[in-house]
Structures are given as structure tokens and as C-alpha cells.
Amino acid sequence: MLSLAVKPDTVYPLYGVRYLCHRAITRVANSKFLIGLFGDSSFIVPFLRGLGYDLSSPVVQTGSNFGDHLRHDTPYLVSVGPGTVCASELSIVNADYSSTSFRVSRASIGARSFLGNTIVYPSQSKVGDNCLLATKVMVPVDGEVREGVGLLGSPSFEIPRTVDRDNRFNDLTSGNELRRRLAAKNRHNALTIGFFLLARWFYTFVAVVTGLCAASLYPSLGVSALALAMVLLLLFSVVHGVLVERASTGFRPLPPKYCSIYDIDFWRTERFFKLESGVGTVFNGTPFKSAIWRLQGVRLGKRLFDDGCQMAEKNLVTIGDDVTLNAGGWIQCHSQEDYVFKCDQITIGAGCTLGVGSFVLYGTTMGDGAVLAPDSFLMKGEEIPPHARWGGNPARELRTDHGIHNRDVAHFGAKWHQ
Template sequence: LLQSIILRVSNSEFFCVLFGDSSFVVNYMRYLGWKLNKVTQTGSNFGTNQRHDNPFLCNIGSGTMVSDGISMINMHMSATSFRLAETRIGDNNYLGNDIYYPPDGRTGANCLLGTKTMIPVDGPLRENVGLLGSPTFEIPRMVDRDRDMNASIGEETRRIRLRQKNAYNAVTALLFLLSRWMSFLAALVLWTAALAQYDRFGVFALFAATIAITAASIVFFVLIERASLRFKRLTPKLASIYDPYFWFHERHWKLAESPITRLFSGTPFRPMMFRAMGMKIGRMVFDSSRSITERTLTEVGDYANLNEGCVLQAHSLEEGVFKSDHIRLGKGCSIGPGAFVHYGVTMGDHVVLDADSFLMKGETLDSHTGWRGNPARMVRGSATPERAVCPPAADTGCWEQRDYVPAIAAE
């Protein structure tokens, strides 16, 4: 019972969004119970989505940066019992998105753990390498472009920019709180008016208030998101985390993280709402996705399917270097449950990405192909005669394994 209470109370989505992507998140995580050792403050040590089983058993090494979606696994559970264990991540690591780190993970110091990497739990201790995929394979720890960009910022410049970033992030947090307070105040006023009319109209007054609050919230948060972009559209960027543009982009993330993004999931109303937010989305689209982080950088064609829990992320943040680019999905594309699509991806028409796959940045997918795996590789060729992977008399829906050479994930 105590563990269940700790699990539920300490995993606050609101406070993670409020303090994440800023220097303030370090103090918040320490307050929860995470052991952060000697922190090298970057202003972006953690994102806006961290989870754990028990915060008192989370240990993060010095100089480590963590993107969104880290889940610290501290509990082994069976049908009759459970066991808690400390989960430790080594020094000077960088963790990508959607990583589940177990207590017996075999990674040490100075590792790059790419997005959706399956953490190895056996074999030698991995150090001074990058890891990617499921099952895991080694990649370079860092590419020259990121190393050169970081080296171009001197220590004195970094300290000055960090102070400026802290001030900018503080204003962002205040704007986030103001938007939530205004939303709550408007809902309170409408409910008060409904209760005042309850004797006259009964339950219909409450029903009308619910409809009014929902409609007003949609309009309000759509305007907040568009205003966070100054009523413009995002464009592809390459920038340091100490570049003022990145601070602006962080503000957009925080203000776009509104309650209505999960509203109407799997219904025809969700594409309409995203269209109002500036996303280019076609007709008859089924959208039950978990997250579309940069909606104005994302294009989805007609009759596409975005299945439960999938993510379209038009950016990457690695080693303090931010990159963003368009994601374009053609007509009739299908993104499987739990799949992850990275920035710079272009899909042709009627492409299928299987469940839990990770489609890496910059991939261009031909029409009528199927992709699977982490990282994703083509397993089904085009169904058109000139690109068929099977003999003409065979079923064009057959699957063929292809050789795959992984790209460098740290780039």
C-alpha cells in the first residue's frame, strides 16, 4: 500500500511540465528523492516527462542529461510479491526519448542511449559508446558536428547564456501557470452560473455548463498554442540549447502541453482540433496518437491511421544540440501502436510502420512498403508490379527480410 501511494503521489505530470526543460527541474527531482550527485547545470538536464516506481531508489550520475520519457524501473513484481531495487545511470550519459531503465542495466559512464533503446541487462559493462536499437548495438558516442558546436561555446559565454535561459524559463513557467489559472477560473465561473440556475433548469444547466467549458477550453488552448508561435509556423532548425531560439521552442512545448491534446482521441473531432492548431492533416484521418510534438512541422495525408500510443516527434536534442525538421506522411499511411517517428521522415503513400517500431531521422520511405523493428527497416516491398519483391504470380503482400545497415543515431 505504501509503495502504491508513493508511486501515484510522486509522479506528477503537472509539476514535471512546470519545472521540466529548465534549471528548476533539478531541485524538483531532488525534492522528490532522486539522487542526482554532482549536477552539471545545463538548463535542460531533464525534460517534461520523467517517471519512476520509487523516487528514493533513482540515482543519476554527474553530468548526465535526460530527454523526455525516461522511466526508472525500481520494482520487480510477480503475482504474489514485489521487490524494490536501486536503478543507477552512470556519469556523463545522454539519454534519448522513451527509455525504460531497469535496475540491472549494464551501462556505465559516458554512454549515449538513443531513443527507444533496449537497455542491456547482461554481458560486459558498456562505457564510452553509443547504444541504439532493440536488441542493442553500438554506435559512435558523438558526431563531430555536435562536438564542434559545443566546443564553439566558451565557459564564460555558457554561464552568461545559462543565466539568460533561467530568466527566460522562469517567464515561461509563469505563462504556463497563468494559462492554467485562467482556464480554471473560467471553468469555475461557468460552473457557478450553472449551479445558480440549477433550481430553474435542473440537470440541463450542468449539461450546458459542461458543453460551454469544453468549447471554451478548446478555443482558449488553441489560441495559446498559436500565440506561443506568434501565430506563425515552425521551420527546421539546428541550434545549441544556449541559443535564444531553443528557449523559444521550449516555451512552445510547455504552452502546447495542454489538457485538450488528449481530448477526442480516436474521434473525427481530433483532426479538426489539430488543424485549428496549425497542423496540416488530411481528410478521414484516425488519430489516437500519444504525442505530436511539433504540429506545424507535421503533415499527415488523407486516410492515415495514427494508432494508440504512437509518437510523431519532429525534433531531437542530443548533447545539447537541438535539431528539428518536417515529418510528412502520405495518403493511407499507418503508424502502429507504440511506434515512434523521428524528425526529417518522409513517407510515401500507403506505408505501414509496425507496432513499437522506431523510424529514425531522415528516412525516406517508398510508397506501398512495410517497415518494422527498432530501428525500423523495410520488410515488405512495393506492391506495384515494377517494384514487387515477389514473383508476379506470388502474393504481392508477402514479406521479405532485407539487409540493413544502421545509420549513426548520434548525428
């Protein structure tokens, strides 16, 4: 009903009734809980279609069509072609704003494509069918429509759409073998969703009981009862989150992997992703964050300052002494490209700094004292020498003495391509 008030490609003034309708749509249609519940499973497809997505019929069901972190301005102006797979942290931008007005437009994602992590996909995209959009890529909005290529970097440049090594699992993506494995994946994902709901229910139950106990003790203890309840609930949140996350892997560390998304090893990793603990964000910028990381399996040195960095497979991360992790950083030990999943270790040496919004991919090593500049993307397999400063997307060395000065991102993207 709200969407009837906001027509596509029509300019409306800010802060009016139509703007309020648009903002209400954005708030209501971006349920983190429901997208997190159904993401990384076949159940996300009917959910998004019911929400308003235009998913071309018939939908090519992969079991991992969309990740568990997805955002849009309005679901009624999103089109996704058949056979496309979108990883987590995809943000679809339908709205354009000025200081006085706004408008919404359709964002169309082509068929048979793959979108990596942390991508902002605008409605003005010039990306067509059968494209690979690498992690943290800047989606082109001018020039000719790109088709049948891969895109990497900011600004983006073309890379091969696929590599021969990733074709070794193609026999699992069609025919009877696909139907058999997809059915098994659906059963595994359904059980994972059950565990997710059970963990949330138990946490809510304990929180409600704690609140009721605090209310019953308030007449005799006063505010002290509320303070005690908050402290106990915080401690329970830490213990509950760590135990659920560890239990999702059978209290065993996650090993490096190279497998198909139709392999049970990948399904177990999906279960870990869905049951990950998010309690560490409460302790960002405090000395307690180090203790939380150690409980979750990170091999960690002394005097860490973490202002809000995120990690997935914690036991695959090694961090030295006196490291600084700035807000919005990502240390990601895995990637998925089409139907192939890969994960490996990451080593960050003593005295290193990760800038705000930087992204470190799997199989990388940062030498002691190395610095990764803000908003940079360190590609898989890279090794930063000790005391070097790297930056850009993809990241390359930044030289300031008798050499290259800190050039813009375009230079480093072009250099990487050459």
C-alpha cells in the same frame, strides 16, 4: 516516512501493507503538474533532489538536465551522475513484480551521458558513464557494462557516442560563455513558467465560474444546466488550448532548426513545449480530431482516423488523405543530443498507417500507402517507398513474398548496424 517501510532488494508479498506503502510512494512522487512545471529548466534539479533523487555533487547544471515528462517507481532509489542530460518521456523502473511478490532496487544512470526520448531505464541496467542512449532504445541488462559508446535499437547495438557535426557548439558548454548563457536561459525559463501558471490559473478560474453558474441555474433548468456547462467548458478548453499554444510561438509557425540548447531559438521552442495544448486527447477516435489538428497548424488531408497519436511541432507535419494513426504513436519533429537541438519536417503520404506505439522522427517521408508496424522506430532522415511495409527498431523493410518473412526486431537491428 513511507519509504522506511520498503527496504531495497528485499522481497515482499503483493497486496500487503508494504505493497500499499510502495504504491502510495509511486502515486505521491509522480506529480505530472510539478514535473511539467519545472522540467526543461534549471529548477528541476533542486526539485528532484528534494524529492529524493541522489544527484552527485556538485551537480553540473545544464539548464536542461531533465525533460518535462519523467516517471519513477520511487525517487529514493534513483542515482544520476554529474553532467548527464535526460530528455522527456523517461521512465525509471525501480520495481520488479511477480504474481506473488515485489521488490525495489536502485537504478543508477552514469555520468556525462545523454538519454533520448521514450526510454524505459531498468534498475538492472548495464550502462555506465559517458553513453548516448538513443530514442526508444532497449537498455541492455546483461553482458559487460557499456561505457563511452552510443546505443540504438531494440535489442540495442553500439553506435558512435558523438559525431563531429555536433561538436560545433562545444565552445558554449564551458567557461564564462556557459555561465552567461545559462543565466539568460534561466531568466527565459522563469518567464515561461510564469506564462504556464497564468494560463493554468485563467483556465481554472473560468472552469470554477462556469461551475458556479451551472449550480445557480440548476434549480430552474435542472440537469440541462449541468449539460450546458460541460459543453461550454469543452468548447472553451479547445479555444483556450489552441490560443495558448499559438501564442507561445507569437502566432508564427516553428521553423526547422539546428542550434545549441544555449540559443534563444531553442528556449522559444521549450516555451512552446511547455505551453502545448493537450485538449485533443478528448477527441481521439472521432472525426473532430482532424479539426483540432488543423487548428493547431497540421497540414492535413481528408478522412483521417486518429486513435491517439501525439505530435509536437504541428506546423512541420504534413499528412495526406485516408491516413490511420493508431493509439500511442509519436510524430516527433525534433531531437536533442547532448547540447544540440534539431528539428525538421515530416511528411506522411496518402493512405499510410502508423501502428500502435510507433515512433516517427524528424526529416522522414512515408510514401503513399506505406505502413509502419506497431512499436517501430523510424529513424531521422528515412524515406519509406510507396506501399512498403516497414517495422522494427530501427525500422527496416518487412518482406513477405519470396523473401524475408517478418523476422524479429533483433534481425533488423543487426541489419541496420551492418
